[in-house]
Amino acid sequence: MKALLRGAQVITMTPGRPDWERVDVLVEGTRIADVGRDLDGGDAEVLDLSGRVVMPGLVNAHLHTWQTGLRTVGVDWTLSRYLTLAHGTLAGYYRPEDMRIASLAGALSQLNSGVTTVGDWCHNTPTPEHSDAAIEGFLRSGIRTVFLHGRRYSLPEPHPVTEIDRLLARSHELLTVGMAIPGPQLSPADVAVADFRAAAERGIVVSMHQSGGDPQPAWDVVREARLFGPLTNIVHGAGLTDSWTRTLVDAGVSFTTTAENELGQGHGAPITARLLPIGAAPSLGTDTDAVVPGDLLVSARVALAQQRGLDHDHHRQAHGVFSHEPTVTAMQALRWATVEGARALGLADDVGRLEPGMRADLIAVDARALNLWPAHDPVAAALHAGVGDIESVMVAGRWRKRDHTLVDVEVERVKEELADSAGHIVAALGATRS
Numbered sequence: 001m002k003a004l005l006r007g008a009q010v011i012t013m014t015p016g017r018p019d020w021e022r023v024d025v026l027v028e029g030t031r032i033a034d035v036g037r038d039l040d041g042g043d044a045e046v047l048d049l050s051g052r053v054v055m056p057g058l059v060n061a062h063l064h065t066w067q068t069g070l071r072t073v074g075v076d077w078t079l080s081r082y083l084t085l086a087h088g089t090l091a092g093y094y095r096p097e098d099m100r101i102a103s104l105a106g107a108l109s110q111l112n113s114g115v116t117t118v119g120d121w122c123h124n125t126p127t128p129e130h131s132d133a134a135i136e137g138f139l140r141s142g143i144r145t146v147f148l149h150g151r152r153y154s155l156p157e158p159h160p161v162t163e164i165d166r167l168l169a170r171s172h173e174l175l176t177v178g179m180a181i182p183g184p185q186l187s188p189a190d191v192a193v194a195d196f197r198a199a200a201e202r203g204i205v206v207s208m209h210q211s212g213g214d215p216q217p218a219w220d221v222v223r224e225a226r227l228f229g230p231l232t233n234i235v236h237g238a239g240l241t242d243s244w245t246r247t248l249v250d251a252g253v254s255f256t257t258t259a260e261n262e263l264g265q266g267h268g269a270p271i272t273a274r275l276l277p278i279g280a281a282p283s284l285g286t287d288t289d290a291v292v293p294g295d296l297l298v299s300a301r302v303a304l305a306q307q308r309g310l311d312h313d314h315h316r317q318a319h320g321v322f323s324h325e326p327t328v329t330a331m332q333a334l335r336w337a338t339v340e341g342a343r344a345l346g347l348a349d350d351v352g353r354l355e356p357g358m359r360a361d362l363i364a365v366d367a368r369a370l371n372l373w374p375a376h377d378p379v380a381a382a383l384h385a386g387v388g389d390i391e392s393v394m395v396a397g398r399w400r401k402r403d404h405t406l407v408d409v410e411v412e413r414v415k416e417e418l419a420d421s422a423g424h425i426v427a428a429l430g431a432t433r434s
């Protein structure tokens with residue numbers, strides 16, 4: 001694979017470079033070989049991408065992809081209904097085959113919407129076969145996956161590290177393994193410490209949900225043991241105090257907001273408002289397709305709008321009028337969806353920026369589309385893009401979507417298999433919508 005992308009407006013996400021610029025991108029093998037003006041690609045295939053915006057592939061840092069077949073059933077679910085129905089009822093009906101097809105269909109859907117890396121928070125793995133089947137689905141799709149192995153809620157015993165080690169042996173270019181744990185908020189201190197320690201010993205990402213109320217005392221025990229750092233990822237973070245947020249940020253911990261879902265389900269206010277004032281930033285996720293559509297750019301726009309709304313309110317309270325200056329920019333929201341997602345998943349040196357040596361994970365947005373034209377500002381065009389505007393998607397130097405069409409997959413067959421699988425699961429609700 002050798003390709004020279006010419007003519008596009010390119011958002012590299014590289015610190016010190018302009019937000020966007022007219023440069024060429026040269027891809028060789030699985031990596032970006034060069035970014036610059038008038039590159040000589042030698043025998044590379046040359047693509048004219050005039051009118052498109054090329055940027056790093058999006059990173060969906062938090063998705064329970066196994067729930068893809070539950071789409072639309074939870075559109076009005078609060079958090080308690082979600083926990084009771086998705087986890088308390090439906091999760092138990094999943095066979096390994098259901099995990100495979102949900103992961104495949106979910107991953108294809110993510111690719112279609114411009115996501116090249118997914119942080120799959122997989123907490124429906126009662127047997128190793130369930131995990132293997134989910135991974136098989138991801139690998140078939142061609143998306144880059146950080147498979148965060150979790151368990152059903154919430155066993156009061158440490159994570160099964162033999163299973164983590166078994167999965168780690170499967171790691172390769174498109175598959176990284178990490179741990180999805182209950183964490184100090186949802187497990188006893190000794191369990192939380194054991195789980196953090198297991199992840200630290202293996203140098204892998206450890207991720208946990210944190211929402212609903214004040215931080216539990218187990219957090220103090222984990223802090224005293226100095227067990228959190230850059231490979232620690234906290235999802236939501238609602239309820240954390242300013243002091244705890246600063247402690248975690250200072251240690252390099254990453255945060256993921258799933259703003260569209262958090263606001264609707266009752267998780268609490270997105271962590272964005274606590275992070276930005278101390279110079280940190282969130283990564284983004286879409287959480288569950290059962291409740292909200294898995295569109296990361298929508299998540300980015302919701303997170304941005306929600307934060308701007310808060311800032312204007314604060315300004316109004318202090319000065320009697322909304323803020324005359326923008327407090328958060330579109331470019332920041334795009335960074336949350338790329339650079340910050342890569343950092344949250346332990347891939348900061350691999351994806352999220354278009355630079356020589358980075359993995360060739362990128363997307364082309366068709367800024368000539370009726371809903372984006374005339375796109376005076378490429379950054380805004382990228383942020384405002386709908387799924388239909390994602391023209392092409394490349395992962396590790398391979399096109400996964402070209403000219404608005406997914407490559408190397410029979411989408412209709414995948415849809416049929418997903419419907420068959422989901423039918424027997426959703427039927428357990430006793431009231432499928434037909």
Ligand SMILES: [Zn+2]
Pocket residue numbers: 062064121209235287
């Ligand atoms: Zn979640």
